[in-house]
Amino acid sequence: MIGTVWKPEEEILGALQNAKNIFVVGCGGCAKVARSGGQLEVDKMVKLLESNGKNIIAAGVPERTCYIQFVRTFFDPKMSELKECDAVLVLGCGGAVQVVRQATEEYGLVKHVYSGLNSVGHMDTIVPGEYFLEQCSECGDCVLNLTGAICPVTKCSKGLLNGPCGGSKDGKCEVDPERDCAWVLIYERLKALGQLENVSTYWEPKDYSKAARPRKLVF
Ligand code: SF4
Numbered sequence: 308m309i310g311t312v313w314k315p316e317e318e319i320l321g322a323l324q325n326a327k328n329i330f331v332v333g334c335g336g337c338a339k340v341a342r343s344g345g346q347l348e349v350d351k352m353v354k355l356l357e358s359n360g361k362n363i364i365a366a367g368v369p370e371r372t373c374y375i376q377f378v379r380t381f382f383d384p385k386m387s388e389l390k391e392c393d394a395v396l397v398l399g400c401g402g403a404v405q406v407v408r409q410a411t412e413e414y415g416l417v418k419h420v421y422s423g424l425n426s427v428g429h430m431d432t433i434v435p436g437e438y439f440l441e442q443c444s445e446c447g448d449c450v451l452n453l454t455g456a457i458c459p460v461t462k463c464s465k466g467l468l469n470g471p472c473g474g475s476k477d478g479k480c481e482v483d484p485e486r487d488c489a490w491v492l493i494y495e496r497l498k499a500l501g502q503l504e505n506v507s508t509y510w511e512p513k514d515y516s517k518a519a520r521p522r523k524l525v526f
Pocket residue numbers: 442443444445446447448449450451458459460461
């Protein structure tokens with residue numbers, strides 16, 4: 308999922324300084340799981356904005372705000388509110404904000420669309436509801452098949468592909484001693500799997516042209 312956290316309140320209020328009538332849009336997907344854009348957080352944002360003199364024209368949570376069809380389904384019955392608002396505030400990832408902007412343009416509207424959240428990475432659930440961890444940087448050229456399913460791009464502080472930097476101490480990373488060294492983890496895992504020969508694989512510098520942005524999936 309996409310990890311998201313609230314922007315500082317003063318940043319949100321600053322973005323909305325010239326807007327009086329606000330339409331608040333959450334997201335029932337990742338932002339709900341991340342506790343930043345579900346119904347509870349939308350209600351909290353409505354209260355915050357009202358206490359700062361804003362008029363909330365409408366507020367709600369599409370099933371997935373990164374998916375244009377769900378956004379259209381959400382907005383269609385609220386068209387008068389969408390036309391009336393001065394700005395739409397989205398509690399969703401950066402993609403969701405842009406899908407909402409796209410939807411307003413499709414309706415022929417020129418609306419200010421602002422983000423209430425910062426997107427902080429591709430997060431995986433480690434302890435449900437409590438702890439999420441970035442494990443994949445979506446590099447477009449996955450090496451997990453040779454690293455025992457542990458990602459050196461994301462879990463090594465330096466993103467090293469060809470073994471450790473030499474600074475690891477007692478299995479911990481020299482950049483952050485609280486963290487395990489990814490290459491120690493990879494070594495131990497490959498040893499347990501009987502695939503230690505994999506550590507002598509030489510990786511050419513990654514071909515980031517495979518990850519040129521914006522990336523697309525075309526079916
Ligand atoms: S190598 Fe790491 S960052 Fe790249 S796709 Fe695989 S898990 Fe993701």
